[in-house]
Amino acid sequence: MSAPATEPASTAPDAAPPEPRYVPLRTAVRALLRKELALELRAPQAVPAMALFSVTTLVVFHFALQRGVVDGDLASGVLWVTLLFAAMLGISRLFVADHEEGGLDGFLLAPTDRTALLVAKAVGLFAFLVALEVVAVPAFALLLLGPSPSFGAYAQLAVLLLLADAGIALVGTLVGAIAVQTRTRDLIVPLMALPLLIPVVIAAARGTSPLVLQGGSQGLEVRWLFVLGLYDLVFGLLAYALFDYLIED
Amino acid sequence: MLYGTRLRALSIATLVTMTAALALAFFYAPMDADQGFMQKIFYIHVPMGIVALCGFVWGGINAIQHLRTRDAKYDLRSYVAIHLSLILGAGVLVTGSIWAKASWGHWWVWDEPTLVSFLIVFLLYATYQPMRFSIEDREKQARYASVFAITAGAFVPLNFIAVRLAQAYTHPRVFATADGGLPAKMQLPFYLSLLGMTLLYITLWRYEMASKNTSAKLRALRRKLAGDDAVAPVGRTAAPSLPTT
Amino acid sequence: MILAQTTSALPDNTGYVAAAYLVFFALVLIYVVIMASKLARFERELTELNDVADERFGPSAPAARPAPEEAARR
Numbered sequence: 001m002s003a004p005a006t007e008p009a010s011t012a013p014d015a016a017p018p019e020p021r022y023v024p025l026r027t028a029v030r031a032l033l034r035k036e037l038a039l040e041l042r043a044p045q046a047v048p049a050m051a052l053f054s055v056t057t058l059v060v061f062h063f064a065l066q067r068g069v070v071d072g073d074l075a076s077g078v079l080w081v082t083l084l085f086a087a088m089l090g091i092s093r094l095f096v097a098d099h100e101e102g103g104l105d106g107f108l109l110a111p112t113d114r115t116a117l118l119v120a121k122a123v124g125l126f127a128f129l130v131a132l133e134v135v136a137v138p139a140f141a142l143l144l145l146g147p148s149p150s151f152g153a154y155a156q157l158a159v160l161l162l163l164a165d166a167g168i169a170l171v172g173t174l175v176g177a178i179a180v181q182t183r184t185r186d187l188i189v190p191l192m193a194l195p196l197l198i199p200v201v202i203a204a205a206r207g208t209s210p211l212v213l214q215g216g217s218q219g220l221e222v223r224w225l226f227v228l229g230l231y232d233l234v235f236g237l238l239a240y241a242l243f244d245y246l247i248e249d
Numbered sequence: 250m251l252y253g254t255r256l257r258a259l260s261i262a263t264l265v266t267m268t269a270a271l272a273l274a275f276f277y278a279p280m281d282a283d284q285g286f287m288q289k290i291f292y293i294h295v296p297m298g299i300v301a302l303c304g305f306v307w308g309g310i311n312a313i314q315h316l317r318t319r320d321a322k323y324d325l326r327s328y329v330a331i332h333l334s335l336i337l338g339a340g341v342l343v344t345g346s347i348w349a350k351a352s353w354g355h356w357w358v359w360d361e362p363t364l365v366s367f368l369i370v371f372l373l374y375a376t377y378q379p380m381r382f383s384i385e386d387r388e389k390q391a392r393y394a395s396v397f398a399i400t401a402g403a404f405v406p407l408n409f410i411a412v413r414l415a416q417a418y419t420h421p422r423v424f425a426t427a428d429g430g431l432p433a434k435m436q437l438p439f440y441l442s443l444l445g446m447t448l449l450y451i452t453l454w455r456y457e458m459a460s461k462n463t464s465a466k467l468r469a470l471r472r473k474l475a476g477d478d479a480v481a482p483v484g485r486t487a488a489p490s491l492p493t494t
Numbered sequence: 495m496i497l498a499q500t501t502s503a504l505p506d507n508t509g510y511v512a513a514a515y516l517v518f519f520a521l522v523l524i525y526v527v528i529m530a531s532k533l534a535r536f537e538r539e540l541t542e543l544n545d546v547a548d549e550r551f552g553p554s555a556p557a558a559r560p561a562p563e564e565a566a567r568r
Contacts, residue, residue, distance in 0.1 A: 195373035199411030
């Protein structure tokens with residue numbers, strides 16, 4: 001990721017035009033991220049859809065499970081399945097606009113590291129997931145959750161959510177980039193992403209269970225945070241190494 | 250590179266090793282104390298599983314080579330490796346299910362973390378071919394398939410760790426014979442079977458590579474002899490093809 | 495009931511073991527079938543190409559080539 005120095009403009013009459021200034025990674029990421037968030041804020045599509053989908057799923061769960069309240073393992077499972085499936089919607093749409101409207105080609109012409117797109121998209125998806133959870137978790141607490149977890153339990157849940165979101169964001173960016181080039185992208189995304197995300201589900205669901213117990217929340221086991229951290233690290237490295245190959249022309 | 254050169258020697262070696270392994274498994278290895286005769290399934294189920302997983306990782310390694318060298322032959326090697334592992338994987342799941350039925354009375358149990366991890370890995374790799382098929386541009390298809398193969402290959406160990414962690418707290422390891430601590434008389438047939446299964450995989454891999462190579466050369470020969478018109482254009486396909494020169 | 499299964503005599507479990515090994519052999523034999531059909535196709539195509547070559551270059555004169563004797567010897 002070394003940045004070549006910009007060529008000083010030569011004053012000789014037959015000199016080549018000056019090379020474009022190489023854009024450092026941070027600047028590129030900031031610009032791309034601003035674009036992602038601006039697009040979503042201006043014409044909200046992904047986040048409202050994901051949020052609405054999560055609430056609808058909770059209602060479906062109520063009828064499918066035939067229960068008014070859930071707690072413990074069941075509550076943990078309901079919450080994570082809901083979040084995961086809502087995330088699938090976000091992943092499917094992640095690269096669609098760039099692919100269809102030439103944004104990807106435009107980016108390829110820019111004198112910057114391709115990793116900038118990976119970081120921007122992953123951070124963007126992460127932000128969307130956090131926004132989703134701001135709606136989904138209270139909805140879940142309202143609609144289906146039996147026990148009332150303490151503030152401390154919610155704080156621990158938040159840490160778990162953030163780590164899990166990082167993993168989902170990284171995997172989602174990779175899978176989204178692959179899927180956008182296929183003709184069956186809406187099918188490929190869940191088929192590919194769900195198996196890859198099962199370790200996240202395992203760690204997150206196991207971690208959440210003690211927080212939503214009927215008899216009062218017990219502490220979060222730190223080991224699940226380590227598993228999620230390891231997962232995020234591995235997929236972060238993988239995405240960093242492989243993403244460039246996905247957006248060549 | 251010719252893939253068919255050592256096929257005869259390889260297949261003979263496979264035959265000899267597997268026959269010896271299975272003969273030992275049935276006539277030399279002692280009967281298992283807890284599980285009795287049905288433990289014999291273990292002599293093909295576990296080696297198939299180990300070889301299938303190594304095959305997936307071998308597919309990932311070839312994919313790395315493909316991305317580094319952009320040589321189409323590595324993509325073909327990766328494709329065949331994953332294809333073969335998927336078939337073996339199906340065999341693992343079926344024999345594992347049969348074993349579960351014999352041991353526990355149910356056709357599927359969630360208690361055995363290795364089998365569960367295998368199911369997840371199988372489901373993931375099952376998307377490989379549909380994904381390839383849905384990308385029309387050959388070069389892009391190969392490149393994306395390689396990225397997938399590397400991701401999935403790195404995912405295999407991560408997945409096993411995660412599933413094992415999930416099980417450790419609710420169910421004790423039940424099929425302890427799959428671990429170390431095998432009695433000596435069981436070790437010989439097991440390792441021999443593992444060797445035989447590896448040889449089988451290599452043999453079948455070379456078999457399929459030779460077959461694909463031959464197809465490509467035949468196309469090239471046809472083009473040279475009968476002109477470009479005699480060669481039907483390759484339609485949409487998930488399988489990589491070697492350059493036809 | 496599970497106790498009865500695990501300690502029961504050979505007949506019950508032999509079926510399962512046999513089934514598992516049959517699955518394994520079936521997989522290998524399916525491969526043999528697939529390869530057999532591919533080989534048949536190669537043979538057909540090569541014969542065809544040989545004919546095309548004959549048309550283009552004329553059938554090879556038997557006297558000019560020592561190759562057939564070597565092929566026969568092998």
